[in-house]
Amino acid sequence: MGAAVKLTTRARFATVCIHAGQEPDPSTGAIITPIFQTSTYVQEEVGRHKGYEYARTQNPTRAALEANLAAIEGGRAAFAFASGMAAISAVAARQQQGDHVVVTDNTYGGTFRLFDKVLTRYGLTFSYVDTSDMGAIERAFTPATKLVFLETPTNPVMRLSDIGAVAKLAHGRGALLVVDNTFASPCLQRPIALGADIVLHSTTKYLNGHSDSVGGVAIATRDEDIEWLKFIQNSAGAILSPFDSWLVLRGTKTLPLRMAQHSANGLALAEYLRRHPKVTRVYYPGLPDHPQHALARTQMPNGWGGMLTFEVASPDEARRVLARFKLMSLAESLGGVETLVCHPASMTHASVPPERRKAIGLTDSMIRISAGIEDVDDLTEDLAQALS
16 A cells, blocks of 8 residues: 655645645555545444544544645635535634624625624624725724625625735734635635635535535634634534535645636636627726736736626626527536526525615626636637627
């Protein structure tokens, strides 16, 4: 049987994605981490076991994934949950009655629903601001502010926040910085290296990458956050299953290759749409006319991802275009190898009140694309016929 893979501290990103947290199975030498589909573990005697007692608390497949994702994001520990929203809930549950949270105004509709409809019932308060504006963040702070919650780029208007500057501001005011890094992935953006305390992902998206698993992860850097996430993961029990953990581990092995193609296709589609006469506006951080393009070049140095949004002349026109796609599929979610399109106002952000959607610039004429890794000429041809 071969020796376990020992990564050096100098191992490059693609190597970390493939090997971190994983070593050949000691009983067989299998190079792929097994799916430990078990609910419990036999103990040798009372109080003596092999480190595993009950599968809600520990599972070897999930542990391998958590070690892998912690290494990929540059954190100290990771905790895998049954969905991205379960991961966000676990982080938010750290707050106490009376605490105040500053949130990106163009946050994901599910995040807004959790914060606005659930957590406010327990005495938390939230201020939703344009976090691309440092002045707006600073003005939103109160003596009770304990957390800043960023999404960058935002969904779906692709607005960026300066993670390093926000981290400095938050820490200077005694608050934590949490960054939802789902849209960018750790291939393109490293929030912990820029000062974030906790990074969140919907593993459903780019980390898994194959549209066949739902999950979430929280990656932490501080002892107290690690202890809390370990406690709430076991106490609340919203754990990622062994099979889903195995699927995400499979996904992270090809993450750098996939993200390179997602980014190349995203940029090509954005450039095509910018020239199209029926498109009134394109939102993509890789375009020179994006308001935070200079920040994107430094904060996302390895590419700008596969997410882009465009507007057409009217809501009716948007619906007509969405009905005409042949290769691209009309569906919620993102980050898979296949290209998906959606209508944010009636799909991903339907839970956001119309007046809030208007305030953040989310119009009924928007179409969001999650560019897959198909041949870009085929994707362009499908866009052309849908817009014709």
